[in-house]
Amino acid sequence: MPLPSPIALLPAAALTHTTRxxxxxxxxxxxxxxxxxxxxWGALPRWDRDLARVHAHLMTHPDAIVCRESAALLWGLPVVGALDAVHVLARGGSTSRRVGGARVHTSAHDDRVIEEVGGIxxxxxxxxxxxxxxxxxPAVALAVADAAVRADARLSAAILAAVNEERASGRGRRRARWALARxxxxxxxxxxxxxxAAIEWWGFPAPQLQQWIGPGGDADRTDMWWPSAQAAGEADGHLKYDGRLGDPGGALxxxxxxxxxxxxxxxxAIAHWSWDDLAEPSALRDIILGVGLVPESLPDLDxxxxxxxxxRPSLNLRDSIAPTTPLHSARELSAR
Known part of the structure; x- marks a missing residue:
């Protein structure tokens, strides 16, 4: 089911004196x-404000077809950065346009699957x-694709790649292949x-993901594992250590x-890094080099x-990226 609005929304008619x-x-x-x-409203994180804006738009435009990042928010997929508008799809038409707080994307071909769930x-x-x-x-696209495949066992990289190739429009097809294939x-x-994405672009070997280290039920799981170097990598979000999930000293x-x-x-060796290290290009490279890994190819500097x-424009990254929510289940913060 699409995520509900995180806050109660009121039509103007529900207010006795709107201006006042x-x-x-x-x-x-x-x-x-x-x-x-x-x-x-003031207490909501940025992504929940964007989600509320999508629902507010649907209150006044109930027939709208939500797409792109706005659809990702409804599906509980990660969204990087604040949305500049509610993204909706219109069949036909010549050009995309902005109408009020919505960006209307036109499609010359009816080749998307549109679902109607809970009236949305x-x-x-x-x-x-x-x-x-x-x-x-591409890195944002990879985050969305990873989350979708994780949340729905019916999806896979091969299925996403096939949807991309079967689109009648070729615009952006080649660009999409990198993320969807991974x-x-x-x-x-x-x-x-x-x-x-950054590890690959620096030329380092691809890690094994979610590898268990240790015997039986007493093992620990690492985010990333490079067996050739016997090195573990941990992508540590801010939430564990900023006090919002308990004692940060205890977490450390x-x-x-x-x-x-x-x-x-x-x-x-064990490497730890955060969003700040990704925002500074050389920081993650130095961290990975520090655990003994050597690049296997030239970096993709572009x-x-x-x-x-x-x-980098959003240095407070914990408030700029919507946490992934498994489809059809309660929202869980990506605190790892």
Missing amino acids: SIRRGDVVAVARGVYAGAAE RLASVADTCVDIARHRH ADGRAESALESISR RAREERDRRLRRRGAR SLSSLSRLL
């Missing part, structure tokens, strides 16, 4: 003719992955997915104890530079 409520600061406009309580019409998960892969940065549901967060002590267990069980430009 706005002037007092009791409510804020989420979309034209749709409002929310100011205090509740939106592009299918597979088509949403392909749309984003054709139009967004979709892997074992990557458990957008940070892991985008790290995979738990990490140190886990690292000691991994070393006792054969890990020669891709690395564009990734840095994508991530």
Whole structure:
């Protein structure tokens, strides 16, 4: 099911004195003719505000077909950065256009699967992955594709690639191939997915994902594992260590104890990195070099530079990337 609005939305008719409520600061406009309580709105992280904007648009345009990043939000897929508009699909027409708070994308061919769930019409998960892969940065596309394959066992890299190739329009087809071919549901967060992209672009060998180290039920699972170097890699999000999920000191002590267990069980070295390290191109390279890995190919400096430009404007990355939500289940923060 598409995710519901994270906040109660009120049509203008539900407010006794709309103008007075706005002037007092009791409510804020989420979309034209749709409002929310100011205090509740102020407490929402950026991605939940974007999700609320999608639902606000649907309140006034119930027949809209949601697509691209707006559909990704509804499906619980990761979205990098704030949305500049609600993305909707229109059949036919000559050019895409912006109307109010929506960006209308026209399609000359009816080759997307449109699902209607709970009264909401939106592009299918597979088509949403392909749309984003054709139009967004490859690392962002990989994060979306990984999350989709992880959440729905019916999807795979091969299926996503086939949807891309079968589209009548060739616009963005070649661009999308890189990310869709690498979709892997074992990557458990957008940070892991985008790290995979950066590691490849630096020329390092591809790691094994979610490898268990240790005996039986007492084993620890690493985000990434390079058996040739006996090295583990951990993509550590901010949420574990900023106090929002409990005592940050305790989380750090738990990490140190886990690292000691991994070393006792054969890990020669363990690398840890965060969003900030991805935003600075050479930081992740130096961290990976530090655990004994050697690049096998020349770096893709163009891709690395564009990734840095994508991530660096939002240095507070924990509030810029929507956490992945497994399809048809409750939202879970990607705290790893």
